[in-house]
Amino acid sequence: EKNGFDSFMLKEIHDQPRAYEDTMRGRIEARSTIVLPGIELSEVQIRGLKQIHMVACGTAYHAALVGKTVIERLTRIPVEVDLASEYRYRMPVIRKNTLVIAVSQSGETADTLAAMREAKQWGARVMAITNVIGSSVAREADDCLFTLAGPEIAVASTKAYSSQLIAFYLLGIFMAQSLETLDQATQIELITMLERLPAQVEDMLKGNMEAVRQIAEQIAGHNHLFFIGRGLDYSLAMEASLKLKEISYLHSEAYAAGELKHGSLALVEDGTPVIALATQELLLEKTVSNIKEVKARGAYVIAFALEGNTELEKTADQVIYVPRTFSLFTPALAVVPLQLLAYYTASIRGNDVDKPRNLAKSVTVE
Numbered sequence: 001e002k003n004g005f006d007s008f009m010l011k012e013i014h015d016q017p018r019a020y021e022d023t024m025r026g027r028i029e030a031r032s033t034i035v036l037p038g039i040e041l042s043e044v045q046i047r048g049l050k051q052i053h054m055v056a057c058g059t060a061y062h063a064a065l066v067g068k069t070v071i072e073r074l075t076r077i078p079v080e081v082d083l084a085s086e087y088r089y090r091m092p093v094i095r096k097n098t099l100v101i102a103v104s105q106s107g108e109t110a111d112t113l114a115a116m117r118e119a120k121q122w123g124a125r126v127m128a129i130t131n132v133i134g135s136s137v138a139r140e141a142d143d144c145l146f147t148l149a150g151p152e153i154a155v156a157s158t159k160a161y162s163s164q165l166i167a168f169y170l171l172g173i174f175m176a177q178s179l180e181t182l183d184q185a186t187q188i189e190l191i192t193m194l195e196r197l198p199a200q201v202e203d204m205l206k207g208n209m210e211a212v213r214q215i216a217e218q219i220a221g222h223n224h225l226f227f228i229g230r231g232l233d234y235s236l237a238m239e240a241s242l243k244l245k246e247i248s249y250l251h252s253e254a255y256a257a258g259e260l261k262h263g264s265l266a267l268v269e270d271g272t273p274v275i276a277l278a279t280q281e282l283l284l285e286k287t288v289s290n291i292k293e294v295k296a297r298g299a300y301v302i303a304f305a306l307e308g309n310t311e312l313e314k315t316a317d318q319v320i321y322v323p324r325t326f327s328l329f330t331p332a333l334a335v336v337p338l339q340l341l342a343y344y345t346a347s348i349r350g351n352d353v354d355k356p357r358n359l360a361k362s363v364t365v366e
């Protein structure tokens with residue numbers, strides 16, 4: 001059942017092109033319109049939305065952070081993202097016309113369920129983005145947007161996270177249709193690029209991932225490292241850092257690149273690995289100056305950049321390239337080598353990549 005792979009995690013990483021295709025299937029009409037039958041929210045209701053709250057835990061929370069940028073950019077509706085365990089106890093301000101989106105692979109996470117129940121109690125409409133049809137989260141939500149990633153066995157989430165990103169892209173464009181925030185030409189362009197993602201992931205997986213394995217060899221012996229990035233790269237850095245910690249047991253921290261000099265830069269010393277995510281073109285120059293900052297303190301920098309941005313080779317010690325797409329979609333590609341980095345590092349350290357210590361696949365208790 002591992003399809004010849006040595007672990008479920010590696011199998012699931014390779015299953016992503018299929019998961020993206022299934023999540024998009026039947027939801028794109030005439031290559032120009034998004035249709036989401038599980039969402040009953042009407043056009044008028046979408047136009048009336050004042051705010052969106054997203055609640056989730058762990059990796060799903062990191063997907064929601066990307067989702068916030070996607071929804072705000074495409075719809076201009078303000079979005080707040082909360083850890084479900086915080087949201088349920090913080091007395092969130094839920095006004096009329098608040099939509100709460102619960103994101104959960106399993107649909108059974110105790111805190112996520114409690115957060116959505118809390119929201120419902122205050123009169124919010126609740127939408128679920130989940131991978132399990134018939135799960136508690138799906139049953140209790142008013143609207144459902146299913147990711148069709150298929151069963152995820154490895155404790156470390158890979159294809160469920162990336163399929164959640166696809167769900168947010170679909171939802172963002174879907175809402176923009178009601179709000180008329182995208183012109184027709186841009187919408188068609190976005191959908192075209194969305195449909196190209198599965199093949200791009202496939203190419204990345206077929207391409208030379210040996211470079212990623214070599215980086216894993218280099219970092220596997222360290223005790224501590226940083227991921228840095230700005231904007232969507234910061235959200236992705238949090239996910240990459242969690243993945244690495246979860247299965248390799250290395251300590252790592254994700255930092256907004258611009259925040260480093262407000263404290264954590266003190267931890268960077270000779271040889272400290274810093275993984276710099278620099279896939280957001282508009283922020284590239286800023287991230288490059290942060291790379292120079294850590295380099296000046298002796299850091300060993302591994303950058304993840306868009307194909308063609310070879311100037312990074314002058315600043316970073318190593319560069320891994322990610323194919324180009326629409327900027328909001330980049331995390332759905334850049335996450336792949338980062339998942340592999342976690343996978344290789346854990347294997348090199350001799351860990352059970354599918355069943356990390358102390359963790360369970362589904363957290364059904366508080």
Ligand code: M6R
Nearest residue numbers: 058059060104105106109156157
């Ligand atoms: O099933 P859920 O998406 O609600 O699970 C949430 C987290 O427990 C989960 O994403 C966890 O962080 C993963 N093990 C991370 O790889």
